[in-house]
Amino acid sequence: MIDTQKLQRYFEIGDSCVKAVDNVDLNIAAGEFVAVMGPSGSGKSTLLYVLGAMDRPTAGSVSINNRRLDLMDDQQCSDFRNRELGFVFQSFHLLPRMNLIRNTELPMIYAQAEPAVRRARAEKLLKAVGLGDRMDRLPTELSGGQCQRAAIARALVNGPKLLLADEPTGNLDSHTGLEIIGIFQALNRAGMTVVMVTHDENMAEHAGRIIRMRDGRVEHIEKVAKPLLSKLPAEIENSLREVSGAA
């Protein structure tokens, strides 16, 4: 699914060079749930943005589903972000003047989907993450957990096979954070590949593998023998499987 070879992302700051990602070789198989951990400045978020075609590597290669992201132009990167993966951010990044339906529809607008199709799909996803009764609300009217669930619905709306999450529980209390992790686990069980950056050891223990980074390099990769399980109500689990399957 994901393959990087000697991946580098360096930043020139004045006279010095910051090696945010330094010769990273990674291999993540389809259907894995991987957590990327490390201290601040270790390069985990930069790695995620490079994997998400948001940032370009300085050197090395990065392939997702055998497609070389480092060789794509801006338009191809945009199409890739739009159709092949979903992004979930720490601070949700919902557009504040749009209600949840419009926020969720947004990636489908760039995918040129018909309005009726968009609407139906966005409603289905919002219902699947338990926001069926909040669809017309603005993000400012919702709790952090509800906003993050809406952001997940938005990330899934174009039916990607890969979900990238940058500190998705960082702004949430532990209980709400576990709910979000539960959604990721449910999606992963439905076949979705999930790569989650986190600094929370407890959250990382819900993944199948943990990649530990330091100073831009992969320090250690460990398999979680028995991942923790965050149970969701069966109804939501089924809905998520359905929308993920529909994707």
Place this chain on the structure above:
Amino acid sequence: MQLKEQINTGLTGLFDHPFRTFLTMLGIIFGVGAVIAMVSIGAGAEREALEELKKFGDSSIRVSSLEIQGERLTEALKKQTRGLSLGDVSYLLSSCQFIDIAVAEKIDEYGLYVLNHKPLVKIVGVGDGFLQASRFEVASGRFFSAAEQENAALVAVLGAGVASEVFGDVEPVGQTIQIERIRFKVIGVMQPQGSGSGKLAIKRRDHDRDVYLPLKTSLQRLEKWPVEDKDQYHEINSIWIEVKRGYDLLQARDIVRSMIRRRHSEIDDFEIQVPLEILQQSQKTQQLFNLVMALIAGISLLVGGIGIMNIMLASVNERTREIGVRRALGASKRDIVVQFLVEATLISILGGLIGIVAGIGISWLIAFYTGWTTAVPLSAVLLAFFVSISVGIIFGSFPAAKASGLDPVKALRYE
């Protein structure tokens, strides 16, 4: 992203910030409003000039008496000239092949008495061919016959204003009026002529307050009445000349001038007006005025455009994180460029439409308060509209390019 979606997104963006949108539009509203209002004044003047030309004709020359005093009068009397006279009319008719009609006009301020009214009017004696030379028309009744001219008949034709003031709803034709102590029968009423706005340089008195008599009647029957300001020098006040088709009007004017000057012993006691020439000069002045106004309007649109650019740049800054989110969700650079260009264009379209309405309103107000003729040509409306769209596109391009050039990751992290 389809254009329809871009327009929807743009409209949503605009209506999300209505006050900012309105402020951004102000420059365009003023610019387009100024263009429309200025063009309406120019077009109104043009229309007025054409109407004047229709009234005066493009082949007419007017010779008018000039009052002379002091040494020039003494010199003129010494040289035994008699000012503008019937002799001049006969001389011109017999000497100039290019003259089709030459009609003498004598204007006096005799007292007119009708029932209890004593309206202020001009008593105008006119020769044969006056209707043809003046292009005036009779509204009811008729004008003088050749026999009435020849016999100095006691008949009168009233200007429209005099007729309505004196007779009101009563039909004036067939009524009797009294000028000084002589009674005249009204045989006709003229069509209203209007007094002209005075914006053009063609001198024209209020013909609606004229009472017309046959020239001979005016000269022979009323001559004996003493009038305070009666011109003792000129026999007649003006000559209406129509030049035959195919002759050069300005050459004809020069010949007429030199012939009358020779008859008047080189005394400049008359002036010659060629309405066509005056109108052409007036149009040239108007063109210059239009050019200056277009320049001013252009500058206002430029300022409007800079306003759009400024506020769009501020908007890009304010919405940096939104741009990052859209890029993360799959918007290409092109999508972002189009989004901001569509917003700038929608602002200028809305501003342009409001500006057109404002411009038409200003044009009406100018016409209402100044009495000027204004006209809003469709071409000016379309031009102003397309210029405002172009301003939006041109001045929206830089902010749009700036927005699309933002690094998606930096934009997402922008605080």
